[in-house]
Amino acid sequence: APVRLEDYRAPAYRISTVHLDIRLAPRSAKVRARLALERASDTAPGTPLVLDGDDLRLTALSLDGRVLADGDYTVAPDRLEIVSPPTGPFTLEIETTLDPDANTKLMGLYRSNGTYCTQCEAEGFRRITYFLDRPDCLAVYTTRIEARVGEAPVLLGNGNPVESGPVPGTDRHYAIWHDPHPKPAYLFAMVAGDLACVSDSFRTCEGRDVALNIYVEHGNEGACDWAMDSLKRSMRWDEEVFGRAYDLDVFNIVAVSDFNMGAMENKGLNIFNDKYVLARPETATDQDYAGIETVIAHEYFHNWTGNRITCRDWFQLCLKEGLTVFRDQEFSADMRSRAVKRIADVRLLKSHQFPEDAGPLAHPVRPRLYHEINNFYTATVYEKGAEVVRMLKCLIGDEAFRAGMDLYFRRHDGEATTIEAFLACFQEASGLDLGQFSLWYEQAGTPVLKVDSVYEKEAGRLTLTFRQQLAPSPKQPDKKPMHIPVRVGLMGENDEELAPAAITGADTTGDVLHIRTPVQTVVFSGLTGRPVPSLLRGFSAPVSLKSDLNESDLLFLAAHDKDPFNRWEALQSVVMTALIAATAGAARQEAVTVSPALIAAFAANVADDSLEPAFRALCLQLPGEADIAREIGHDVDPDAVHAARTAFRRAIADDIAPTIRATYEAMRDEAEFSPDARSAGRRALRNTLLDYLGHGSDPAGNLLVQTHFEASDNMTDRFAALSVLTHAALPGRDAALAAYEERYRAVPLAMDKWFMVQATAPTASTLERVRQLTGHPAFSAGNPNRVRALIGAFASGNQSQFNRADGAGFDFVADFARDLDRRNPQAAARMMSAFRSWRALEPGRRAHAEAALRRLAAETDLSVDMRDIVERCLQ
Ligand code: ARG
Ligand code: ZN
Numbered sequence: 001a002p003v004r005l006e007d008y009r010a011p012a013y014r015i016s017t018v019h020l021d022i023r024l025a026p027r028s029a030k031v032r033a034r035l036a037l038e039r040a041s042d043t044a045p046g047t048p049l050v051l052d053g054d055d056l057r058l059t060a061l062s063l064d065g066r067v068l069a070d071g072d073y074t075v076a077p078d079r080l081e082i083v084s085p086p087t088g089p090f091t092l093e094i095e096t097t098l099d100p101d102a103n104t105k106l107m108g109l110y111r112s113n114g115t116y117c118t119q120c121e122a123e124g125f126r127r128i129t130y131f132l133d134r135p136d137c138l139a140v141y142t143t144r145i146e147a148r149v150g151e152a153p154v155l156l157g158n159g160n161p162v163e164s165g166p167v168p169g170t171d172r173h174y175a176i177w178h179d180p181h182p183k184p185a186y187l188f189a190m191v192a193g194d195l196a197c198v199s200d201s202f203r204t205c206e207g208r209d210v211a212l213n214i215y216v217e218h219g220n221e222g223a224c225d226w227a228m229d230s231l232k233r234s235m236r237w238d239e240e241v242f243g244r245a246y247d248l249d250v251f252n253i254v255a256v257s258d259f260n261m262g263a264m265e266n267k268g269l270n271i272f273n274d275k276y277v278l279a280r281p282e283t284a285t286d287q288d289y290a291g292i293e294t295v296i297a298h299e300y301f302h303n304w305t306g307n308r309i310t311c312r313d314w315f316q317l318c319l320k321e322g323l324t325v326f327r328d329q330e331f332s333a334d335m336r337s338r339a340v341k342r343i344a345d346v347r348l349l350k351s352h353q354f355p356e357d358a359g360p361l362a363h364p365v366r367p368r369l370y371h372e373i374n375n376f377y378t379a380t381v382y383e384k385g386a387e388v389v390r391m392l393k394c395l396i397g398d399e400a401f402r403a404g405m406d407l408y409f410r411r412h413d414g415e416a417t418t419i420e421a422f423l424a425c426f427q428e429a430s431g432l433d434l435g436q437f438s439l440w441y442e443q444a445g446t447p448v449l450k451v452d453s454v455y456e457k458e459a460g461r462l463t464l465t466f467r468q469q470l471a472p473s474p475k476q477p478d479k480k481p482m483h484i485p486v487r488v489g490l491m492g493e494n495d496e497e498l499a500p501a502a503i504t505g506a507d508t509t510g511d512v513l514h515i516r517t518p519v520q521t522v523v524f525s526g527l528t529g530r531p532v533p534s535l536l537r538g539f540s541a542p543v544s545l546k547s548d549l550n551e552s553d554l555l556f557l558a559a560h561d562k563d564p565f566n567r568w569e570a571l572q573s574v575v576m577t578a579l580i581a582a583t584a585g586a587a588r589q590e591a592v593t594v595s596p597a598l599i600a601a602f603a604a605n606v607a608d609d610s611l612e613p614a615f616r617a618l619c620l621q622l623p624g625e626a627d628i629a630r631e632i633g634h635d636v637d638p639d640a641v642h643a644a645r646t647a648f649r650r651a652i653a654d655d656i657a658p659t660i661r662a663t664y665e666a667m668r669d670e671a672e673f674s675p676d677a678r679s680a681g682r683r684a685l686r687n688t689l690l691d692y693l694g695h696g697s698d699p700a701g702n703l704l705v706q707t708h709f710e711a712s713d714n715m716t717d718r719f720a721a722l723s724v725l726t727h728a729a730l731p732g733r734d735a736a737l738a739a740y741e742e743r744y745r746a747v748p749l750a751m752d753k754w755f756m757v758q759a760t761a762p763t764a765s766t767l768e769r770v771r772q773l774t775g776h777p778a779f780s781a782g783n784p785n786r787v788r789a790l791i792g793a794f795a796s797g798n799q800s801q802f803n804r805a806d807g808a809g810f811d812f813v814a815d816f817a818r819d820l821d822r823r824n825p826q827a828a829a830r831m832m833s834a835f836r837s838w839r840a841l842e843p844g845r846r847a848h849a850e851a852a853l854r855r856l857a858a859e860t861d862l863s864v865d866m867r868d869i870v871e872r873c874l875q
Helices: 225-242 286-301 314-335 338-358 379-396 398-412 419-430 551-560 564-587 596-607 613-620 625-632 638-655 657-666 677-695 699-711 715-727 733-744 748-759 766-773 784-797 808-823 825-840 843-857 864-874
Strands: 013-023 029-039 049-052 058-063 073-076 079-082 090-098 108-112 115-119 139-148 154-157 160-166 172-183 190-193 196-203 209-216 250-256 269-273 448-456 461-469 484-491 502-504 507-509 512-515 519-525 532-535 544-547
Touching: 058 073, 058 079, 115 250, 115 269, 139 154, 139 190, 154 172, 190 269, 196 225, 209 225, 225 250, 225 286, 225 314, 269 286, 286 314, 286 677, 286 715, 314 338, 314 379, 314 419, 338 379, 338 564, 338 613, 338 625, 338 825, 379 398, 379 419, 379 484, 379 507, 379 512, 398 419, 448 532, 461 484, 461 532, 484 551, 532 544, 532 551, 532 564, 551 564, 551 596, 564 596, 564 613, 564 625, 564 638, 596 613, 596 638, 596 657, 613 677, 625 638, 625 825, 638 657, 638 677, 657 677, 657 699, 677 699, 677 715, 699 715, 715 733, 715 748, 733 748, 748 766, 748 784, 766 784, 766 808, 784 808, 784 825, 808 825, 808 843, 808 864, 825 843, 825 864, 843 864
Parallel strands: 013 139, 209 250, 250 269, 448 544
Antiparallel strands: 013 029, 029 090, 049 079, 058 090, 073 079, 108 115, 115 190, 139 172, 154 190, 160 172, 196 209, 448 461, 461 519, 484 512, 484 532, 502 519, 507 512
16 A cells, blocks of 8 residues: 555654664564663553564564463564553564575665675664564664674674673674664664775864764775775764764764665665775775765765664655765765766766656656655655755855855754755745745656846846746646746856846846746846856756757857756757757758858867866766656657767767867876876866777777777776777777776676666667676676666666667566566666656657556566556556
């Protein structure tokens, strides 16, 4: 049965303390939980106590020290009911027996490469013991962990270490951990294993000395420096920018190789997918380094936004996730180039969240109903959720935003709260009515914002007419107008910003217009020259902007806008229009041509040394095939999109070949590899140009790709060359793939790249190759990273081949997901979200996709996770 927001009730009983005693053994773990319980004041005496469970086996049960008789309780794998609990406070002792090795769902307690670990968010704690497994049940935890010394010399829990030692007369030992901060069960964690440790320390602004430890498999100690450095910078940044200091004596991070998501913010004991911890220049790309920095920061920032202040219920997931993504984005922006980071974030938003919002899986940032909460850890909750916080800051200004955050921390520390409570803090701090703004949490879909401009020279007046539209989405046929922040600048012909004497028709916060009505006319008066309006600077709202600016205005902005984000966006928008036209042409077998003005803009960008290389690289990267498909919106033919984009790239590569070649040479490494933003930016530009060289018609340019591969002394360059060789099917491809495989055979994270690059090759033989690779010794269907690298990359990263005209791509992915569902429903459901845009395909492909979905829907034993995705896709 679905869970609904309006059905929320506070728990009938409270749990104040939890004592866990966990005795580990490979096929059997005994968990004794001692819970201090109390009836809530508004609960009638005698009300049954109902605890959640999932796949549990109860092996002992007592209440206030007395073993319970049969009639006193009922038990099932998913539920324990105490029929008539005492009216006053009481203690319940529950023993469950688990098999960590049999746990392939990777939720609850499981073993990954011999290490015992846990994942409890969202509802995994109920797979460990019967509990009130809901985020508004906050308790203080003490955890005793016991295991054989030889098997698990390291025993970790939440909070601070209390004591540890041998269990006399046995080959076992134990450790006790205590976490003084009340927390919901989803933040519980424990780890036990034979792990290596890299240590450092940090002194907080409050004078607390914190021991920092990163635990990894033996042999990986040398790959933790970047993660540790990122952690220390995160801790300092949160003090400086948000006034938040760490609150325990230790901060532990554990890297495990089997993990469904990126990482988890368990109190004092973060558990990470090893992909977001381990980095060496030989095995990690610049993108991997940036990802580690971001995820380490994200999980650390959760300590305040998520842990100290948590969610009342899972509908409020964005309260912690959207806000924490916003915080990690700001952190990375401060560590690197703010403009480059913003462009990267918006690219991600458009490529992942916009399609979600436009298809059958669309849902509000705060959903109102779910069948399976794990299916709501989405780009909408995370990335659009972060955009909503960013808009709030934009509308009320930096100072009021900081005051609102301070109030939020002061008022709600130690609570499980809601979006309403969060917004109230900003309303109070700013005095701005946020009623209409709160619709961003309620209404799904990406608003379309149309802008028409009229300039009257004599009057010195520019009139902008804004029209907002929000299409119906699942269960939301009618939409209300949104409160949209539109940051605007007016660029004069001589390269300077024009300042209007007055702005009428909209409230403003600095250079931000408040657009609130379906049609809103804003007049800028007292202008001394013709302005080119630079709209939605910094992407001030997650909308689809359709302005009436023509190609020459946009290319003017691309070269002159003072806002670097809009420089990038203006060029992208010209390119997108051209690519859509080229796609229509490709479908009619016409040759693709690129306008001379656009060629000139590319050439200028490649050669402009006044701009940072990372920014130039982004400007030169064409929108992806999925982005083009999304903008076309209906009856998409992915082969035509691919053909158009390929021809377009070739035309640019050929037209400005000498400029590309010269800049490629100029961006050669200056010194030894370093992952810093500046060096990474130079590599990004050089490797973007390499992509053009590999896809151009000049054989000498093509040959450089092979040389680049052979000369590379770091993963960024090696993998960039391997990608071009594989995707452009250049001579030397097979030798390079073999050399790479030989070199990295024993490095699983590096082999993921090898799987991925082959799975995303836009050629007819790819499906067969992917099928073969499922039998490769380095592949394992039980490991989420391997599955994502091979099948996930094929489904979500290969437009033309997943969407093959014969439907074989759909069938393959559906079949794989169907098998995976028996083992790991969460991973299977995630894989199936690749079908989210099926309705936008041309009729033939649409029919094949629908048939694959219907075939799955007809299966009787799908998991709740899978059925939810499949049925929503079909609705
Ligand atoms: N809270 C974690 C993070 O943001 C994600 C955990 C998701 N887990 C899940 N089972 N859905 O970083
Ligand atoms: Zn998070």
